[in-house]
Amino acid sequence: MxxxxxxxxxxAASAFAALLIAAMFALPPPTVNLAASVAADMDRSxxxxxxxxxxxxxxxxxTLLEIxxxxxxxxxxxxxxxxxxxxxxxxxxxxxxxLARIAVPLMLLAAGYLLWAGAYRPGGAFQAGAVxxxxxVLLFLAGLLPGWNAPTLRLRWGLAGGFLxxxxxxxxxxxxxxxxxxxxxAAGALILLIEAALTVxxxxxxxxxxxxxx
Amino acid sequence: MTDPLAxxxxxxxxxxxxxxxxxxxxxxxxxxxxxxxxxxxAFALAAKVGAGGTAPAGSAASMGTAIxxxxxxxxxxxxxxxxxxxxxxxxxxxxxxxxxxxLLFARGYFAGDSAAVRYFWxxxxxxxxxxNALFLAADLFNLYVTLExxxxxxxxxxxxxxxxxxxxxxxxxxxxxxIGSGMYLLGVALxxxxxxxxxxxxxxxxxxxxxxTAVKIAGGLMLLGLMLKTALFxxxxxxxxxxxxxxxxxxxxxxxxxxxxxxxLILRLWTGPFAPLADAVAWLPALLGSAAILWGSWQxxxxxxxxxxxxxxxxxxxxxxxxxxxxxxxxxxxLQAGGMQVVAHGLAKAAMFAAVGVLIHVTGRDAVADxxxxxxxxxxxxxxxGLAGVTLMGLPPSGGFLAKWLLIEAALAQxxxxMVAVILxxxxxxxxxxxxxxxxxxxxxxxxxxxxxxxxxxxLEWMAFALAAASVLVGLxxxxxxxxxxxxx
Numbered sequence: 001m002x003x004x005x006x007x008x009x010x011x012a013a014s015a016f017a018a019l020l021i022a023a024m025f026a027l028p029p030p031t032v033n034l035a036a037s038v039a040a041d042m043d044r045s046x047x048x049x050x051x052x053x054x055x056x057x058x059x060x061x062x063t064l065l066e067i068x069x070x071x072x073x074x075x076x077x078x079x080x081x082x083x084x085x086x087x088x089x090x091x092x093x094x095x096x097x098x099l100a101r102i103a104v105p106l107m108l109l110a111a112g113y114l115l116w117a118g119a120y121r122p123g124g125a126f127q128a129g130a131v132x133x134x135x136x137v138l139l140f141l142a143g144l145l146p147g148w149n150a151p152t153l154r155l156r157w158g159l160a161g162g163f164l165x166x167x168x169x170x171x172x173x174x175x176x177x178x179x180x181x182x183x184x185x186a187a188g189a190l191i192l193l194i195e196a197a198l199t200v201x202x203x204x205x206x207x208x209x210x211x212x213x214x
Numbered sequence: 215m216t217d218p219l220a221x222x223x224x225x226x227x228x229x230x231x232x233x234x235x236x237x238x239x240x241x242x243x244x245x246x247x248x249x250x251x252x253x254x255x256a257f258a259l260a261a262k263v264g265a266g267g268t269a270p271a272g273s274a275a276s277m278g279t280a281i282x283x284x285x286x287x288x289x290x291x292x293x294x295x296x297x298x299x300x301x302x303x304x305x306x307x308x309x310x311x312x313x314x315x316x317l318l319f320a321r322g323y324f325a326g327d328s329a330a331v332r333y334f335w336x337x338x339x340x341x342x343x344x345x346n347a348l349f350l351a352a353d354l355f356n357l358y359v360t361l362e363x364x365x366x367x368x369x370x371x372x373x374x375x376x377x378x379x380x381x382x383x384x385x386x387x388x389x390x391x392x393i394g395s396g397m398y399l400l401g402v403a404l405x406x407x408x409x410x411x412x413x414x415x416x417x418x419x420x421x422x423x424x425x426x427t428a429v430k431i432a433g434g435l436m437l438l439g440l441m442l443k444t445a446l447f448x449x450x451x452x453x454x455x456x457x458x459x460x461x462x463x464x465x466x467x468x469x470x471x472x473x474x475x476x477x478x479l480i481l482r483l484w485t486g487p488f489a490p491l492a493d494a495v496a497w498l499p500a501l502l503g504s505a506a507i508l509w510g511s512w513q514x515x516x517x518x519x520x521x522x523x524x525x526x527x528x529x530x531x532x533x534x535x536x537x538x539x540x541x542x543x544x545x546x547x548x549l550q551a552g553g554m555q556v557v558a559h560g561l562a563k564a565a566m567f568a569a570v571g572v573l574i575h576v577t578g579r580d581a582v583a584d585x586x587x588x589x590x591x592x593x594x595x596x597x598x599x600g601l602a603g604v605t606l607m608g609l610p611p612s613g614g615f616l617a618k619w620l621l622i623e624a625a626l627a628q629x630x631x632x633m634v635a636v637i638l639x640x641x642x643x644x645x646x647x648x649x650x651x652x653x654x655x656x657x658x659x660x661x662x663x664x665x666x667x668x669x670x671x672x673x674l675e676w677m678a679f680a681l682a683a684a685s686v687l688v689g690l691x692x693x694x695x696x697x698x699x700x701x702x703x
Contacts, residue, residue: 023404023428030410031420037292061285061294065347065359068227069366072340075234076370079333080381150238160231167231171224179220181287 046187048120055124056191060180064170067163067198074159074205074212078151081212092143100142107135115199119188125162125198132203137210148211159208162201166194218259219283219296222306222346225252230339241335242321249317249342253310260303264698282352290353290413297352297415300698301553305349305478308557312470312564312681313342319568319677320463323575333374334464341367341467348475354402354412357479361398365391365443368472371464372456383455390442390452394476397439404432418487425491433488440483443476446499446536447506450529454513458525462571465521469528470564474556477535481552485542496540503536504636511643515650519580520573523647524566527606530640531559534621537633541624546700551620553699554692558613561685562605568678569599575674582651586658594675596655601682603648605689608641613688620696 038050038058045053055063111128118124139145151159169190170180182190229248233241263281280299289295298306317338324331344363351357369391373384406412408429409420421429445453453473457465480499484492510530517523534555541548572595577584589596605614618637625633688695 020404020428020431023426023431024407026426027408027428028424028426030406030408032291032410032416034291034410041288041292057286058288058292059294059355062356062359065356065363068340068343069359069362071231071234072337072363072366072370075333075336075340076366076373079337079370079374080376080384082376153235153237156235156237160234163227164231167224167227171220171228174217174220176287178283178287179224179285181285 044184044187046182046184046189046191047118049118049122051122052118052124052191056194057180057182057187060170064166064180067166067202070202070205071160071163074208077209077212096142097144100138100144104135104139107131107138111135111199111203115195118195119192125195125202128195128199129202129206132199133206133210136203136207140211140214145211147214148208151208151212155204158204159201162194162198165197169194217283218255218262219281219298219350222252222255222259223296223343223350225255226339226343226346230336230343233335233339234333238332239334242317245335245338246314246317246321248339249310249314252342252346253307253314256303256306256310259298260307260698263298263300263303283350291411291416294356295352295413295415296350298350300700301478301481301549302349304553304557304695304698305474306346308474308560309342309345309349309471311684312560313338313467315677315680316463316466316470316564316568319466319571319674322671322673322677323461323463323571327375334371337367337370337374338467341371341472345471345475349478352414354405354414354417356412358395358399358402361395361443361476361479364472364475365395368468371467372460374464375461379455380459383452383459386452387456390449394439394443397435397442401432401434401436401439404428404435408432414482414486418489421487422490430491433483433491436483437480437488440476440480441499441502444473444480444535445529445532447502447509447529447533450506450510450532453529454522454525457528458519458522462521462567462574465525466564466567466571469525469567470560473528473532474560477532477556481549484539485549492539496542499536499539500633503533504633506530506533506536507636507640508643511640511647514647515643517647518582520570520582520585520651521567521580523582523651524563524570527566527644527647528559528563530644531555531563531606534559534617534637534640537621537637538624540630541621541628541633543624543628545624545627547620547624547627550696550699551617551624554613554620554695555617557688557695558605558617558685561681561688562602562612562614565598565602565678565681565685566606568674568681569595569602572671572674572678573599575671582654585651585655587655589655592675594672594679596652598675598678598682599655600648600652601679601686603644603652605682605685607644607648608637611689612686613692614685616689616692 038054042050042053045057047053111131114123114131115125115128136145173181176183225248229244232244280297283296284293286293324334340363344360344367348357348360348364351360369384369388372387373381402412408426409417411417442449457468460468507530510526510533514523514526514530517526535552538548538552573585573588574580576592577588605612608614608618622634622637
C-alpha cells in the first residue's frame, strides 16, 4: 500500500510541476511594467537603489507588516518556550572561542557597512540584521553568551524598538496626507532612521528565535 | 484621528507592541481601551461608506469606487492602496464588535492563570491588526502578508498554554495554514508573472480581457489554499482539535473571526478579479458546503466533549457560507445571505464558546454529560447558550434566520431545490445538538459525585449573554446591514 501511495504522490507532483512549467513558457509579456514606474519615481524616493526604494518607500507598508510578522513569530516562540531553562551552552572549545572573539567584531562592522550600503547598492536592514543575529548565535555556540530566558524590559525594547520606530514614522507621516508618505526632501533621512532601528531589532529577533529555544 | 482606514490598522499594532513592552500578562486595559476606539472608528467608517450610493458590493465596480487610501501617496499599481466598501465595513464592525466583549471576557477568564495569559494580549493585538489590514487590503501580495499575520497569531494563541495536546493541535493548524498561504503565494507569483501587477483594481480588467493558463492555475491554487484555511469540508480536519482545545476566549476568536477572514478573501476574489473564471466551478464549493453542513452537524451530535460539539458546529455553519457561490447574481441576494451568515454566526459562535467556557470554568469538566443541573446555578450562561443556539438553528427573529431566509430565497429564485433541503435539514440537525446540551442542563439531576460547582463570575456570564443577545437582535436590524453590504461610497 505504502509504495503505491508514494508513487501516486510522486506522479501527481510531477504532473503538476510539468503543468506549471508549460504554463510559464506560454506566458505573454506582462501588461504592466512596474520597473519603468519605479525608475520614473526613483529621484523622489529618498534612496538611490531600486530594491531599497520598493521595500522602504513604494511598498513600505508591506515591509512594515512583515516586520510585524517577524516580531509576532518571536512572540509565538516566547509563548510556547518552556519557562524553566538552563543557561549557557555546554562545550566551550578554546579554539572556537578565540575564533568567535575575532569574528564577532568584524561581523558588527560588516553589519554597519551593509546597512549603510543599502542606500545605493543591494543591502540594508534585513541583511545587516541577519549578520547581527548570526553573530549572537556564534557567541552562544562558543559558550560566550548564555541562552535567553524570559526577556527583560531592556531586551523587550530592543526587540520591539525597530517596529515601533517604523510604526511611529508611518503614523506621523499621516500628517502629510497618507500613511508613510515621506516628504521627498526628508525621505532619505527617515529611511535611514528606520533602517538603523530595524537592523538592531531584526538582529535581536533573529538571535532570539534561536536563543530563546536553546 | 481623521482617517479610520489607517488607524484601524495602526492602533492594534501600537497596543500590541505596548502590551509586549509592559511585560508578560500585562496590557489588558490597554487592549480593551484600544479595541473600544477601534469599534468607534469602524462605526465612523461604516457611516461614511453607508452615506454613499448603492451598487452590488464586491462587484468589479465596487472596488474601484470604494473609499480609498493611497499609502505613501503613490497609488496602485506602484504603491499599495487600502479600500473600503460596504462588505469591508460590515466585516470591520463585526471584528471589533465581537472582539470588545471577548476581551472583557478574556480578562476575567484568565485572571489568575499566569501561564496561559503571558502573551495573550500582544498576540490578540497582532491578530486584530491582521484582520483589519486584510479587510482593507486591495493588493494581492499585501493580502498575503495579512494572511500570515492572522494565521501566525492564531497558531500562537492555540499553542500558548503549552499542554502537549494543544501543541499538537497548534502544529497541525500551523501546517494547514502554511500550506494554504503557500498555495496562495504561488498563485500571486503566477499572476504577477502574467500581468506584472498585484493590485486588484488594476488586475480585474486584465483578467477579464485575457486569462492565460497560468492565471487559471493561479486561481485554482489560491482558491484551494483559502478553502484549506477556511476549513471547508474535507479540509476541516485541523479545525476541531485547534478550536476545541484552545482556552475559551481563544476558541471564540478563532471560530467567530479567523475562519471568516479567509472566507472573506475567497468572496472578494471570486466576485472581483476571478469572476470570469469562477462560474464554471461554482457548484464545487456549494457541494462541499452541503457535505460540511451534514457531516459537521452529525459529528456535533455525536461529540462527547462540550467544546468539540461547538467546534464541529463551526464546521457545519461554515458550510452555509459556501452555498452562496452558484447563486451569486445580479440581485445580490446571495451576497447579502453570505454577509448576514458571517455576522450572525460570528456573534453566535463567540457567545457559545464564551458560555461553554463559563460552564467548564464552573463545573471543572468538559463533557456534555457534566453540565447536568447547571441551569439552576448559571441561568444567564445557559440562556446565552440557548440564544446562540436559536441563531445557529435559524429561528426567527435571529440573524441566523435572516441569513437562511435570504439564502433560501436566492436558491428558489434559481430553482435549486436540493439546496433548500440541505439548509432546512442543517437547521434541524443544529436543533438536535443544541437541545442535547440544554436537556442535560435543565432536565437532568446532577450526579452527586460530580456535584461540585465552583463560584461563577457574573462578568463572564454577562459577556456571553451580550454576544448571544446581539446575535439574535442583529436579525431585527438586518435591513441596515443588508443595505450597508450593498453600499459603495
